[in-house]
Amino acid sequence: MANIVMFCILAVVILGSAFMCVMTKSIMRAATFLLFVLFGVAGIYFLLDYTFLGAAQISIYAGGITMMYIFAIQLVSKHTLQNMIERFKGTRVAGGILISLIGLVTVAVVLLKNRFIDAAASVADVEVPMAQIGQALVGSNKYEYVLPFEFISIFLLACIIGGIMIARKEDNK
Template identity: 80%
Template sequence: MANIVIFCILAVVILGSAIMSVMTTRIMRAATFLLFVLFAIAGIYILLDYTFLGAAQISIYAGGITMMYIFAINLVSKNILQGLVERFKGTRVFQGALISLVGLGTVVMVFVKSQFITRFTTVEDVEVPMGQIGAALVGSDKYQYVLPFELISVFLLACIIGGIMIARKEDKK
């Protein structure tokens, strides 16, 4: 019963922070709300007894990626961010709602056709050993993750270099 209450609290934190991250007009507040989302997701991992994934979530995403976002925000010129205010237009809100409904319909259709919920409720409680998770994370065979991890690290390095180049540009005013 306590797990359900904790899960509900974490779910409310995730949904509320995600909505606030998207709806706020201040970019630093959006990054802060994103940090709350990532910490709450780590809490769900820990609640499910995946302490390794919870620790990885905190150290990599909440610690590393969010800090990189904050550094990129601070590197961008203040003049660019000061006048940045997006106004809501009725057509854009309608288009966004329509695309969201199409996406929700697609997800529901995939769940119904794949019988995901019935398969999920009938699966036995099998614990995956930590050695198998570690081998999947650092292996290079099929369904293992070292190559995507390396590609993402190269991509993030390119983003950091791009952020530094943008920050170093002189204003020609």
């Protein structure tokens, strides 16, 4: 019973924060609400006893990615951010709903056509040991992920350096 109550609390926090993240006009508030969403997802992982995923969610997404968003927001000039406030237009809302429905139908067709739901139900009964997950994350063999992590870290470093260079050029004007 306690798990259901905690899940309901986390679901309300996640959905409310996600809604506020999309609807707020302040970009810093949106980043803050995104942080609450990511912490709520980590809470659900901990509720399901997936401590590794919960810790990864907090350290990578809630910690690193959100701080990178805030860093990028701070690098952008205030004049650029002032022009970002935009009113809702009926055609844009209708277009967004239409694109969302097309995406939902596409995902549903792919899932049903390829029978992913049946395959996922049979795979979910198998428990994967933590040592195997760790080896897959930091291994360098086929189907292991150390090389993509290294490429992403180099890419993020290049983005940060590029952002700093752009910010320095704006200060000289």
